[in-house]
Amino acid sequence: MIKFNPGRIVVTRGVDNEMNDNATFARHVRLSLERHLAGDWGNLCDEDRATNKLALLEGDRLFSAYTKVGVPPIWIITEWDRSVTTILFPDEY
Numbered sequence: 001m002i003k004f005n006p007g008r009i010v011v012t013r014g015v016d017n018e019m020n021d022n023a024t025f026a027r028h029v030r031l032s033l034e035r036h037l038a039g040d041w042g043n044l045c046d047e048d049r050a051t052n053k054l055a056l057l058e059g060d061r062l063f064s065a066y067t068k069v070g071v072p073p074i075w076i077i078t079e080w081d082r083s084v085t086t087i088l089f090p091d092e093y
Contacts, residue, residue: 003039004056006078006085012092025071029087032066036076042066
């Protein structure tokens with residue numbers, strides 16, 4: 001169940017390149033995005049989860065972090081106005 005409008009969904013060049021080269025990573029990105037949209041924030045501390053819960057109600061930025069053995073970790077950020085959701089590597093922030 002989608003909990004919010006993600007706006008336009010974009011990926012960074014680094015994520016796009018990795019998705020094109022690695023089908024396992026591409027599946028990880030797709031599943032992580034589905035989790036993000038459902039309010040499953042991945043590998044966050046309790047404080048960050050609480051921040052996202054409040055952000056859903058008040059319209060602030062949403063942040064998720066996902067890891068999977070064998071593929072690079074990714075972050076997913078939805079802007080406060082829900083205009084865009086970006087999928088990126090942590091070092092691209």
